[in-house]
Amino acid sequence: AQSVTQPDIHITVSEGASLELRCNYSYGATPYLFWYVQSPGQGLQLLLKYFSGDTLVQGIKGFEAEFKRSQSSFNLRKPSVHWSDAAEYFCAVGSNFGNEKLTFGTGTRLTIIP
Amino acid sequence: SQTIHQWPATLVQPVGSPLSLECTVEGTSNPNLYWYRQAAGRGLQLLFYSVGIGQISSEVPQNLSASRPQDRQFILSSKKLLLSDSGFYLCAWGTGEYNSPLHFGNGTRLTVT
Numbered sequence: 001a002q003s004v005t006q007p008d009i010h011i012t013v014s015e016g017a018s019l020e021l022r023c024n025y026s027y028g029a030t031p032y033l034f035w036y037v038q039s040p041g042q043g044l045q046l047l048l049k050y051f052s053g054d055t056l057v058q059g060i061k062g063f064e065a066e067f068k069r070s071q072s073s074f075n076l077r078k079p080s081v082h083w084s085d086a087a088e089y090f091c092a093v094g095s096n097f098g099n100e101k102l103t104f105g106t107g108t109r110l111t112i113i114p
Numbered sequence: 115s116q117t118i119h120q121w122p123a124t125l126v127q128p129v130g131s132p133l134s135l136e137c138t139v140e141g142t143s144n145p146n147l148y149w150y151r152q153a154a155g156r157g158l159q160l161l162f163y164s165v166g167i168g169q170i171s172s173e174v175p176q177n178l179s180a181s182r183p184q185d186r187q188f189i190l191s192s193k194k195l196l197l198s199d200s201g202f203y204l205c206a207w208g209t210g211e212y213n214s215p216l217h218f219g220n221g222t223r224l225t226v227t
Contacts, residue, residue: 004157034215043120043204043218044158090158102216104150106157 002027002093006105014113015083021076021108023065023091032094033074034102035065039087047089050074061085086112116141120205120219127226133178133192135222137205140186145207147188148216149180152202164188165210200226 003026013019025031032051036044048059055067065076074091088109092102117140127133139145149161160173162180170180177196181189188205205219 006157036218041221041223043220044206044216045218046215049215092158101148101160101163102158103160104158 002031002103004091004093004103004105006089006091006108008108009106010109010111012111012113013081016080019076019078019081019085019110021089021091021110023074023076023105024072025074025091025093026072027093031074033065033067034092034094035059035063035074035076036090036092036104037061037087038090038107044090047076081110081112083112083114086110116207116217118205118207118217118219120203120222122222123220124223125225127195127224129197129226130194133190133195133199133224135190135203135205135224137188137190137219138186139188139207142186142207142209144185146210147182148206148208149188149190150204150206150218152204152221154201158204162190195226197226200224 005024007022034049035047037047038044047063048057048065050057050067057065063078065074067074088107090107091105094102120137147164150158151161152158162172164170164182167182178192202221202223204221206216208216
């Protein structure tokens, strides 16, 4: 069975600083990988996805993620965070059932300080 | 464009009372539909999914049930709520096509007292 680990429960960064959120997955085949963002009290919005091809994936809001098969990782990065990036971030892996039956990590809450 | 609606946004119910949460999708036909739950301090857990009317698959044994009476309607129910049913419930839809992500509703915050 697939699984996702987000080792950082909570991260605090200064506005303008760079950001990296970690995600490690376990899956027997080529994974479908996603990052979603959840603002307080809201649903999830897709930031980016990896299915195949280029291992560096660009997403919305200036985010990018890099798929590293050798490390089973799909870390999310942003060179300079904005106060509006404060939210909860979820990494997810898709199963053999198309790419929709997602297994999510427990999330990383991002706090931005001035 | 496609939209997904969930209601209510917030719900407070006593233990032992029934539950009905509704989700509808507009702008697409024959979507795959999903119910996820997000418990406090935990990630999202897939509860049910449906690939068509009347077709429901349950991922975890629980006090809840799901139904899909119409193509774009997905309902989450319980006959008697437990305290442990509290959480944030998210409905999502997808096309089932390669390279197509899930689209989530804004969720329902359920507090069982």
